[in-house]
Amino acid sequence: GAVVSQHPSWVICKSGTSVKIECRSLDFQATTMFWYRQFPKQSLMLMATSNEGSKATYEQGVEKDKFLINHASLTLSTLTVTSAHPEDSSFYICSASKDATNQPQHFGDGTRLSIL
Amino acid sequence: AQTVTQSQPEMSVQEAETVTLSCTYDTSESDYYLFWYKQPPSRQMILVIRQEAYKQQNATENRFSVNFQKAAKSFSLKISDSQLGDAAMYFCAYRITFTGNQFYFGTGTSLTVIP
Numbered sequence: 001g002a003v004v005s006q007h008p009s010w011v012i013c014k015s016g017t018s019v020k021i022e023c024r025s026l027d028f029q030a031t032t033m034f035w036y037r038q039f040p041k042q043s044l045m046l047m048a049t050s051n052e053g054s055k056a057t058y059e060q061g062v063e064k065d066k067f068l069i070n071h072a073s074l075t076l077s078t079l080t081v082t083s084a085h086p087e088d089s090s091f092y093i094c095s096a097s098k099d100a101t102n103q104p105q106h107f108g109d110g111t112r113l114s115i116l
Numbered sequence: 117a118q119t120v121t122q123s124q125p126e127m128s129v130q131e132a133e134t135v136t137l138s139c140t141y142d143t144s145e146s147d148y149y150l151f152w153y154k155q156p157p158s159r160q161m162i163l164v165i166r167q168e169a170y171k172q173q174n175a176t177e178n179r180f181s182v183n184f185q186k187a188a189k190s191f192s193l194k195i196s197d198s199q200l201g202d203a204a205m206y207f208c209a210y211r212i213t214f215t216g217n218q219f220y221f222g223t224g225t226s227l228t229v230i231p
Binding site: 034038041042043044046049091093095104105106107109110112 | 163211
């Protein structure tokens with residue numbers, strides 16, 4: 001149980017394109033999901049906390065107009081990288097947990113974004 | 117501020133041997149959770165083991181065990197009988213109990229298993 005699906009796993013697109021990444025909790029409801037960015041050989045950097053039915057909470061330094069987050073249901077959060085540029089190329093990972101107790105985060109498989 | 121430090125960027129271990137990965141954290145909270153995650157080349161984050169701060173007993177999970185020293189704010193991971201499949205990046209993570217699900221990750225340790 002506790003499976004998180006992330007799609008797509010890899011996307012290559014031209015500069016200026018907007019890219020949407022989906023994160024789904026397949027067998028549980030997640031009121032909160034998290035979006036991370038990971039550069040090669042580095043740790044996960046929290047970008048934002050996605051809250052179902054309300055606005056996302058962004059970490060300092062993350063452009064909210066650049067990285068649009070929508071958490072429309074208890075099982076789906078989306079991250080849209082708007083007008084992507086080569087510097088946005090990275091590995092993006094989402095995570096969710098079942099509730100606010102001692103449940104660990106369950107991670108999606110990540111999305112490798114390459115902007116040409 | 118919560119910080120998690122992994123002082124060993126790279127470690128190596130001979131197959132079948134034991135290796136210990138270090139992790140220290142800084143917090144003013146008394147109740148929290150600690151985790152070790154493994155990230156193989158496939159980049160998927162896999163939970164290895166977790167420890168509740170209120171438990172004095174060290175968590176174990178098959179070949180994986182932790183040495184949790186709350187006063188020293190230390191949370192090391194011991195891998196016994198290392199296998200080739202253990203080769204991966206290992207991240208230590210910290211989470212406050214009652215203020216949400218936000219995780220704080222360490223910088224990671226790259227583990228190489230030598231055949």
